[in-house]
Amino acid sequence: MNVCRHRGHPVATGAGRREALQCPYHGWTYGLDGELRAAPRSREPGFDAEGIALRPVSVDAWGPLVFVNPDLDAPPLASALGRLPELVDLDGLEFRFRDEFDLAANWKVVCENYLECYHCPVAHAGFSRLVDVSPEAYRLDAEGLVLSQFGPERETGAVGSFHFLWPNLTLNLWPGEPNLSIGPVLPVEPGRTARFLDYFFAPGADEAWVAELLELDAEVGREDRALVEAVQEGVATGLLEHGRLLPESERLVARFQELVASATGSSDPP
Ligand code: FES
Ligand SMILES: [Fe+2]
Known part of the structure; x- marks a missing residue:
């Protein structure tokens, strides 16, 4: 889901081709698999970047139409x-x-x-x-x-x-x-x-x-x-x-x- 796991800024806008997605607020960078790859100053003691990833969603298609559902347990x-x-x-x-x-x-x-x-x-x-x-x-x-x-x-x-x-x-x-x-x-x-x-x-x-x-x-x-x-x-x-x-x-x-x-x-x- 296109909502930064840091403090909620949308991560990507518009259309394009990128190897990674960087949030414009504090620069957290996610891979295309949604995993957090890098976050500035994330080595500050007491902060754990382990396991942070964009929230997954359900995706399905009907012909050229792609439907996204934030509910992972949604019916097909x-x-x-x-x-x-x-x-x-x-x-x-x-x-x-x-x-x-x-x-x-x-x-x-x-x-x-x-x-x-x-x-x-x-x-x-x-x-x-x-x-x-x-x-x-x-x-x-x-x-x-x-x-x-x-x-x-x-x-x-x-x-x-x-x-x-x-x-x-x-x-x-x-x-x-x-x-x-x-x-x-x-x-x-x-x-x-x-x-x-x-x-x-x-x-x-x-x-x-x-x-x-x-x-x-x-x-x-x-x-x-x-x-x-x-x-x-x-x-x-x-x-x-x-x-x-x-x-x-x-x-x-x-x-x-x-x-x-x-x-x-x-x-x-x-
Ligand atoms: S809200 Fe995305 S980096 Fe801070
Ligand atoms: Fe009408």
Whole structure:
């Protein structure tokens, strides 16, 4: 783990190729195996540098995606991913760019907004022109830690899918040519969330189609930002107590709330 065993400064930042990693605070130097190799003045009597090493973490990969878990006893990645690898084909996709942004809303408000398309006809006119968001056509599905939405493109019937992996990963596959945007919902403060999305397309993708998709994607992003930041203001009044959920159209939100309640110990495991 990238936290110095001395007094906690992050050891490495950025990207590069090094034979050893030196902490910028007091110069403790670690080998790539994580073992402490050298520490200035460490021969002072009473200090024992023996056996000091960066904390190990669990690491596993799904295609080009590397997942890190600080818990060494965590269940294997495959069990968390469930059927995601069946639903999301990573083959033949190539990384294009990363979009980073901040939202003035609690991370759970952001996740809940992601988990329903009840708001789509009202708040996403462009998206709803492209994708059939009616309850007859738009499908919701929850299995294990994977909460999925499937919406057919009105013109072609090609299905787009939008997946959420508990606790905070979103995967978007727009209908049409192979594509993926993927990234976490990161709590920063109670009222602030950081996000990034990595965009992938097939190497020979039709650039006009890509540009059109990115334009609509940005439009949906602006619309969702306005929604979640306004909801944050609403819930921050403290006057809502609790909301109300539609049993069908918002059942993924209900599932998310169960998972939150169980993870925070405020209810039994769902
Ligand atoms: S915190 Fe890393 S060397 Fe002091
Ligand atoms: Fe939305």
